[in-house]
Amino acid sequence: MRIFWTVFWTFLLSQMLVYVVSSMTGGTYNFMQGVFLCAVFSIIVIFLGEAGVPNEPQEHH
Known part of the structure; x- marks a missing residue:
């Protein structure tokens, strides 16, 4: 479920980014x-998220 929401939000944000930048430069959407940006950003975010998760639970004394 975590990966679904990551792809969902990166899709929306990357589409917004492309639209705003193309409007500001006078180009076409x-x-x-x-x-393409969604795929790249999703892979980076998922990789960084998985690298930051500890594999073993820590014991609290």
């Missing part, structure tokens, strides 16, 4: 550019 390109949906596939947002999909």
Whole structure:
């Protein structure tokens, strides 16, 4: 479920980023550019999230 929400939010945010930047530069909106950014950002975020999770539970004394 965690990966689903990561991809969902990176999709929305990358589409927003492509739309805003293309509007500011006077270019045209390109949906596939947002999909590519979503894939790249999702892989990076998932990798960083999995690397930060400890494998063994810590014992509290």
